[in-house]
Amino acid sequence: MSEHRLDDGAIATGVPKIHFDDVRIGFGKGAKRKEVLDGVSFDVRSGEFVSVLGPSGCGKSTLLTLAAGFAKADAGSVEIDGSPVVGPHHDRGVVFQQYAIFPWLTVRKNIAFGLTLRANRHNKADINAATDRYIDLMGLRGFEDALPKTLSGGMRQRVAIARAYATNPSVLLMDEPFAALDAQTREFMQELLHEANLEEQRSAMFITHSVEEAIFLSSRIVVLSNRPTRVHEILDVPVPMPRTAESRTSPEFIELRRHLEEVMRSMSSFTHGGTP
Amino acid sequence: MSKIWGRILWPLAGFGSFVLVWYLVAVSGVMPPGQLPRPDEVVGTLATQFRDDDLLLDVRLSVLRVLIGVAVGCSLALPVGFLLAWYTPLRQMFDPLFSFFRALPPIALIPLVIIYLGIGEQARLFILIYAAFFASVVVIYEGIASTDEIYVRAARSMGASEMELFRRVIVPLAVPQVLVAVRVAVGVCWATLVAAELIAAQRGLGASIQDAANFFQIEMVYGGVVLIGLSALVMDRLLAVVMKRAVRWQDRVGG
Numbered sequence: 001m002s003e004h005r006l007d008d009g010a011i012a013t014g015v016p017k018i019h020f021d022d023v024r025i026g027f028g029k030g031a032k033r034k035e036v037l038d039g040v041s042f043d044v045r046s047g048e049f050v051s052v053l054g055p056s057g058c059g060k061s062t063l064l065t066l067a068a069g070f071a072k073a074d075a076g077s078v079e080i081d082g083s084p085v086v087g088p089h090h091d092r093g094v095v096f097q098q099y100a101i102f103p104w105l106t107v108r109k110n111i112a113f114g115l116t117l118r119a120n121r122h123n124k125a126d127i128n129a130a131t132d133r134y135i136d137l138m139g140l141r142g143f144e145d146a147l148p149k150t151l152s153g154g155m156r157q158r159v160a161i162a163r164a165y166a167t168n169p170s171v172l173l174m175d176e177p178f179a180a181l182d183a184q185t186r187e188f189m190q191e192l193l194h195e196a197n198l199e200e201q202r203s204a205m206f207i208t209h210s211v212e213e214a215i216f217l218s219s220r221i222v223v224l225s226n227r228p229t230r231v232h233e234i235l236d237v238p239v240p241m242p243r244t245a246e247s248r249t250s251p252e253f254i255e256l257r258r259h260l261e262e263v264m265r266s267m268s269s270f271t272h273g274g275t276p
Numbered sequence: 277m278s279k280i281w282g283r284i285l286w287p288l289a290g291f292g293s294f295v296l297v298w299y300l301v302a303v304s305g306v307m308p309p310g311q312l313p314r315p316d317e318v319v320g321t322l323a324t325q326f327r328d329d330d331l332l333l334d335v336r337l338s339v340l341r342v343l344i345g346v347a348v349g350c351s352l353a354l355p356v357g358f359l360l361a362w363y364t365p366l367r368q369m370f371d372p373l374f375s376f377f378r379a380l381p382p383i384a385l386i387p388l389v390i391i392y393l394g395i396g397e398q399a400r401l402f403i404l405i406y407a408a409f410f411a412s413v414v415v416i417y418e419g420i421a422s423t424d425e426i427y428v429r430a431a432r433s434m435g436a437s438e439m440e441l442f443r444r445v446i447v448p449l450a451v452p453q454v455l456v457a458v459r460v461a462v463g464v465c466w467a468t469l470v471a472a473e474l475i476a477a478q479r480g481l482g483a484s485i486q487d488a489a490n491f492f493q494i495e496m497v498y499g500g501v502v503l504i505g506l507s508a509l510v511m512d513r514l515l516a517v518v519m520k521r522a523v524r525w526q527d528r529v530g531g
Binding site (some may be wrong): 055088089103118142163 | 425426427429430432433434435436437440444445449451476487523524525526
């Protein structure tokens with residue numbers, strides 16, 4: 001559990017954690033065909049937290065679906081740790097936008113679920129230790145025996161994040177996990193996730209349409225264009241780590257936010273005001 | 277306190293007011309004499325029948341027939357339901373066919389059943405099993421097929437094998453749906469019971485209603501109807517309790 005993520009093999013050989021190379025995908029056939037991803041390329045390097053920001057409908061969640069192995073690209077390649085993605089695998093921890101924790105299991109059993117699968121081969125002591133660790137990390141102590149139906153949306157996503165960490169994945173894939181939460185809970189969850197990941201040092205790809213969220217959490221931001229989607233720009237986030245609530249008012253943060261909001265606005269006016 | 281009211285006293289008040297209206301109509305003389313017995317006369321007849329004519333045997337036989345029908349019908353429906361839920365082409369192939377058989381009233385099959393199975397116990401059980409199977413199989417596969425893909429994806433992303441996926445995700449998700457199906461089957465089987473017992477049954481609640489009607493024993497006809505209703509109600513309530521316990525994790529529980 002305590003292996004050092006930053007000096008594993010990947011960084012020494014320079015192999016990116018996630019590698020998207022000229023990824024193309026579209027829906028429909030013939031004249032009705034719509035290109036969604038039109039040659040998207042970027043990397044998530046070891047230890048990086050990368051947000052993918054883009055206008056709605058640009059296919060940013062599709063990128064996550066491809067990385068998770070739930071779908072296949074029409075062309076181009078998606079690689080995790082240098083190997084092409086062929087399907088879902090426990091080397092990738094996935095957190096979904098919908099509350100995907102199992103409603104029939106308690107918080108503890110949800111977090112332990114992945115660890116008890118044969119693919120992960122853990123003994124009972126390991127399972128308990130890891131489960132306890134992530135219960136504490138996500139602030140779920142005292143709720144171990146609660147059923148999901150008794151939890152708020154924010155608490156449910158904490159369980160989902162703890163569950164994703166627990167199987168010790170090589171990368172975390174998160175698909176707008178806080179989109180359904182109210183503004184206040186959302187900011188709190190961003191801070192909780194940021195702190196947790198500073199401790200865990202996992203590489204992560206985080207899908208969002210919130211500029212604020214992308215800046216707060218990420219070391220780099222990939223901005224996608226409107227459909228047919230390409231990478232519009234890739235930006236380093238100059239806001240120093242660790243980030244706190246105060247970081248949101250730092251000059252770097254505000255400057256980057258202004259720029260990104262401008263970019264997002266120009267894209268949405270293109271969508272709404274442009275030719276059909 | 278309000279729990280007792282909600283669970284026991286209000287339902288009792290519902291039955292009480294129904295019996296009261298029944299009583300008032302019966303004594304008012306609106307109905308021609310001899311056509312509507314008073315509730316107490318019906319209860320009296322039932323008491324005599326239980327004592328002199330072993331009415332309990334009829335109740336037991338009917339309950340047993342319904343239980344066998346539900347047990348066998350649902351046991352057959354379970355694997356078929358899972359298969360149809362899992363393999364979309366299979367479902368597309370059989371869904372219209374199963375809907376056809378489900379829509380077919382079991383009573384319409386009685387002449388055929390008599391031709392092939394005669395008028396023995398097998399014929400009655402066949403009708404009940406048929407009714408339970410088609411009532412429950414559709415509920416099972418529609419329920420399972422509509423389970424949220426997100427849980428399957430979540431389990432796969434954690435490394436679940438096909439077997440683990442089935443055992444630890446599909447089955448728990450299916451439990452509420454299967455219980456709903458059993459409950460539907462119980463309802464349909466009780467509704468079909470009288471038809472099944474029309475096939476030359478000597479005993480059973482359906483048979484005793486039929487006998488009583490043949491001899492114009494109107495009190496006993498009412499008594500039989502009341503007993504069928506009561507037996508079905510008790511079974512349904514018991515199932516509702518089982519459901520509540522088995523699917524405590526659900527946000528909403530019918531019952």
